[in-house]
Amino acid sequence: MPRRRGVSVRLKLTFSYAGFLMLAGALLLATVWVFLLRYVPDHAITSQPGLDGLVRFFPDRSDLQRAFVPRAAEAMAFLLVFGLLGGWLLAGRMLAPLGRITAATRRVASGSLSHRIAMEGRDDEFHELADSFDAMVDRLEAHDAEQQRFAANASHELRTPLAITQTLLDVARNDPDVDVRSLIDRLHEVNTRAIELTEALLTLSRADQRSFSRERVDLSLLAEDAVEALVPLADKRGVAIDSDGTAAPAFGSHALLLQLMTNLVHNAIVHNIAEGGTVQVSTAVDGNRVGFTVENTGPVLAPELVATLTEPFRRGTERVHSDHAGLGLGLAIAKSIVHAHDGMLTLTARAEGGLRATVLLPRAPSGT
Known part of the structure; x- marks a missing residue:
């Protein structure tokens, strides 16, 4: 919504600095005034003639007022001018990093996702804000590049x-x-x-x-359902599936988590050795997290290849399409489902060949 232009932050800080300085000066002058009043009588006092024959008069409070008030007013006027000028300069210096952040934000908003602030100097609130902004733009640039590749x-x-x-x-x-x-x-x-x-x-x-409803889901039961549904495919390809584990309650979409489990088990069956392969599915509870692991035999995979397997339409072995070769979206969907449930998916190449997929999700609170 359009908003009316307000007073600049620099001007507000300037007035704040000047106002605080004026207040401090007024308190100081008031303290001095109260201190002097203790030693100045209400009425003038005339002394007796001294040895030199002179009569001396001591000032009263009216004399003190005539002498003190003009000087105090001059001091306050000086503090006002000094506070405004100094506050303007100090505010400009302090807000200079914010100007850089604002300029960078406008450049990024115009489509320049490659721009970074890269603020130098010691850590402070502005430096932390600039680093957070750079990290956010890094994620945006990576997400934008991923979306472009996905669309293509x-x-x-x-x-x-x-x-x-x-x-x-x-x-x-x-x-x-x-x-x-x-x-x-x-x-x-x-x-x-x-x-x-x-x-x-x-x-x-x-x-x-994340447009789905959430409920309490036991990952061990999902593992049993996924394995049971894929047993015919495993038998056809000569792969043995072993499933074990304890109850692992998560909180999320039953349909999506079942899809996650099915995708990982299907991937483990298809990306296996020709005959005599195995797939191990297990669930576990670790404190406030639950998880499951799908591990399979198969060809030896390079670590740099494993890092790209969750990208859409990537097929790890670069194999030709077969009857169950897949669409190249299984692990990409698994990664999205895990992230939508605030979890983490880790793919690790096994030294003897094959892949280990580990999923960690927040544990469902008791009573849900």
Whole structure:
């Protein structure tokens, strides 16, 4: 909302400095006045003639007032001028870092996310504010770059099934002898994959926006459900799944946390050795946190590759698509779901091959 222009902070500080200085000066002069009054009589006193024959008069309070008040007024006027001038200079010096922060904020607001304040000097409130601003812009720049990559990859991934569909339809239209049954099966396969991709993108968006209700969820029960649903796929690929652990109560979305568990177990099954692979799923409680671990055998992964696995549309082994190759969104969705639940997802390459995925979430408070 538009607001009326108010008095500048520098002017307010100037008046504050000058006002405080005037107040201190007034208190000092008042103290001196009270002190002098103790030694000045109410009426003038005339002394007896001295040895020199002179009669001396001692001043009374009216004489003190005539001598003190003009000098006090001059002192107060000096303090006022000095306070305004000094306060203006001091306020400008103190607010100079704030001017740099304001200028940087405007540059970032105009789209220059690469700009940083990089304030030098000792730590103080302004330095802490500048460092916090730089850290915020770092996150914004990284998020913006990630969103741009995601948009480009999503456009590419969504365009692929549409292009395949268009090609199949063009071939069918130009070839009257086309196998209709085969064409329908192929179109059904392509359409199914497009639907899966769209649903994955919607899940990712829903997790990022945190637009879901929360309830008490036992991660050990979710692990059992995810394993049970994926046993046929594991049997088909010759992978043995072992699940164990204790009750691990979390507080969040049952559907999203089940999706998280399913994605990690599915990833562990698909990214495994051809025959004789294993997947270990376990849950645990650690103080005020609960978590689960999904660990699998598989090819040896480089640490720099593991660091990119949670990026959308990244496929760790750069393999070709198979029947369960996935969309490249499983770990990206898992990461978003974990962050939406204020948790942490850690991926670690196993020395003997395979991947260990560890999720830590806040423990559900008792009584929820």
